[in-house]
Amino acid sequence: MILTVTPNPSLDRTYELPDLVRGTVLRATADRVDPGGKGVNVSRAVAAAGHRTVAVAPMGGPEGALLARLLGEHGIEAAGVPVTGSTRINVTLVEPDSTLTKINATGPELSAAEAEDVLEAVRTRSASADWIACCGSLPRGLPPQWYAELVARSHRAGARIALDTSGAALTAALREGPDVIKPNAQELAEAVGRPLATVGDALKAAEELRERGAGAVLASLGADGQLLVEASGAYFATARVATVRSNVGAGDASLAGFLTAGGQGPGALVSAVAHGAAAVQLAGSLMPTPADLDPSAVALSTDVPRDRPLTEPAP
Template sequence: MILTVTPNPSLDRTYEVPSLDRGEVVRATGERMDPGGKGVNVSRAVAAAGHRTVAVLPLGGAPGALVADLLAGQGIEAVPVPVTGLTRSNIALAEPDGTLTKINAPGPEITGEEAEALLAAVGERSAGADWIACCGSLPRGLGPNWYAHLVARAHAVGAGIALDTSGPALLAALREGPDVVKPNLTELSAAVRRPLATLGDALGAAEELRGLGAGSVLASLGADGQLLVDASGAWYGTAPAGAVRSDVGAGDASLAGFLIAGGTGPRALASSTAHGAAAVRLPGSAMPTPSDLVPSAVTVTADVPVDRRLGGPRP
């Protein structure tokens, strides 16, 4: 069972538009509405793959109630922690050439009591979890050390801890030794405070995060594939994505694929790469099912091409 924690969930509305013309009336050609937030997306991908998942998240107001309903409709067991603020609503505008414009709301401000209730809910539901995935930005009211507290508490129950966040929250949590961290290239670059132009640069940055406490680093490199670095070595995974329809949630699908395949080694990297490649071919933040995956198209190698230059989209 994979338990996910999403401190700043959302109600995501995606509109497919023929073009985005500022100041004009734009008529959508397609639309969808999904429960959102990085941890929520991981749960959705895990459920789509046929595995059990539990999603712990703060929810407030009518948007929060709708998120809970949407999760239930996808067969996901939700553990809502009531908050006084309204769950945020996000909008994504997808153009035919793959260009995606996103408008993300800030979300509610979480009180001290609500923050503690969220930690308590994770503790209550973590028994029997193989992995606890802590994902996404922190809402207002939660300081950068909140994930560090969560990782410390989660380790106490013996589950593996996967962390997908960025900035000060990522750096603070590294001190508690999360088993897996999953930055994208932009987040990896920000964490080491330098540009990463090649795959070798990304490899060095991943090793630096390991030196700060991460057990392994699963780096999403967009069109340039994925990189896994752990105590036993490094592996590089690629798969042709084809036409990109939407990259919303592609990194979350990758993390789900990694965890359901055991969360370690080249087999898990292959699953992660297949899930990420499948996700970008789907509309909005739709998560891939087994029928969407093309495992035969995935290549994983320990011979990392360190001179390869990076520059693809960043899921």
């Protein structure tokens, strides 16, 4: 069972447009609403793969009630923590060439008591969890050390933690030794304080974060592939993708694939890349099912191509 923690969940509304023209009335060709937030997306991918998952998240207002209902419709056990503020609504606009325009709302401000309630919900639900995936930005009211506290408490209870966050929250949590962290290239560059121009640069940055406390680093390098650096060694994998339709939630699908495949080793990396490649070929923030996956399209190497330039260098 994978338990996910999403401190700032959302309802994700996606509109597909024939064209995006400012200052006009636009008519969508298709639209959908999905439960959102990075941890929620991980739960959706885990459920789509046929595994049990519990989603812990603060939920408030009618938006929170709709979020809980949608989670249930996706086969996810919703462990909603009542909060005073309303759950946020995010909007994604998709153009025919797959260009995305995203509008993310701020979300509610959590009180100290509500923040503690979320931690307590994790404790009471985590006994049977194989992994706890803590994902996304922190809402207003939660200090950067909140994830560090969650990691520390979960480790004392014997749980394994996968952490997907950035900035001060990631830096603070490293000292508590999360078992896996999952930065993208930009987050990796920010964490080490220098730009990344090659895969080798990303490898050195991942090794540095392991020295600072992370048990393993699963780094998403966009179209260039993914890098796994752990105690057993470093692995690099890429996948063929025919058409990119939407990259919303692709990184979350990758983390779900990694954890459901055991959360370590080259086999888990292949699963992560296969899930991410499948997700970008689906509309909106749809999560791949086993029928969408093509592990044979993944190329795995234990010889990391250090000199390969990144398609999109991280500043």
